[in-house]
Amino acid sequence: xxxxxxxxxxxxxxxxxxxxLTCNYTNYSPAYLQWYRQDPGRGPVFxxxxxxNEKEKRKERLKVTFDTxxxxxxxxxxxxxxxxxxxxxxxxxxxxxxxxxxxxxxxxVVVTP
Amino acid sequence: DTAVSQTxxxxxxxxxxxxxxxxxxxxxxxxxxxxxxxxxxxxxIMFSYNNKELIINExxxxxxxxxxxxxxHLNLHINSLELGDSAVYFCASSQDIAGGSETQYFGPGxxxxxx
Numbered sequence: 001x002x003x004x005x006x007x008x009x010x011x012x013x014x015x016x017x018x019x020x021l022t023c024n025y026t027n028y029s030p031a032y033l034q035w036y037r038q039d040p041g042r043g044p045v046f047x048x049x050x051x052x053n054e055k056e057k058r059k060e061r062l063k064v065t066f067d068t069x070x071x072x073x074x075x076x077x078x079x080x081x082x083x084x085x086x087x088x089x090x091x092x093x094x095x096x097x098x099x100x101x102x103x104x105x106x107x108x109v110v111v112t113p
Numbered sequence: 114d115t116a117v118s119q120t121x122x123x124x125x126x127x128x129x130x131x132x133x134x135x136x137x138x139x140x141x142x143x144x145x146x147x148x149x150x151x152x153x154x155x156x157x158i159m160f161s162y163n164n165k166e167l168i169i170n171e172x173x174x175x176x177x178x179x180x181x182x183x184x185x186h187l188n189l190h191i192n193s194l195e196l197g198d199s200a201v202y203f204c205a206s207s208q209d210i211a212g213g214s215e216t217q218y219f220g221p222g223x224x225x226x227x228x
Contacts, residue, residue: 032214041221044156044219045219049216051214099163099215101158101217105154106154
């Protein structure tokens, strides 16, 4: 299975700025990588999926990049808003079981007005 | 309208008891999952069923037994509850298990506290 590393320290950012989160993995390069958002007391919600042959994916104010050489994905929230405050999880295929997703511990983002 | 629902939302019980958590999805998905999220917020897969067939069975104590009466339901029964079982349990579903790239839809979670 993969070792997935996300910054455990909360990211505090001012409204309007760009938040950038990192997801590093250590073993094999996955065929794809997913990002989820989790609000307190709720289940994760899917945001974006990026495949290994895609360098970048966008959805509204969100942008994800995937660098298989660096074994890293970056997740950007542009023009951040207080409503973007949540924990963001990256997820990769587990490798040893078909269809298994392995999640990082997540990075908390706090956007202040 | 809830896509993936779980009951109960909160469960407080004594050590040694047996309890069940129920999950239902109305998305018409073929695959359902149980995850455990501990106090450190790691979300770890426990089980996965595809069309009522067990696909993924992680290293979980055999006190945990999933049951899928049909592809819209996946229940989790826990025998002889221990303090370490305290966590949030999430149910999820996806259209298929094909390659694992399917988007997963999560339920609201069941917060289990074992005293």
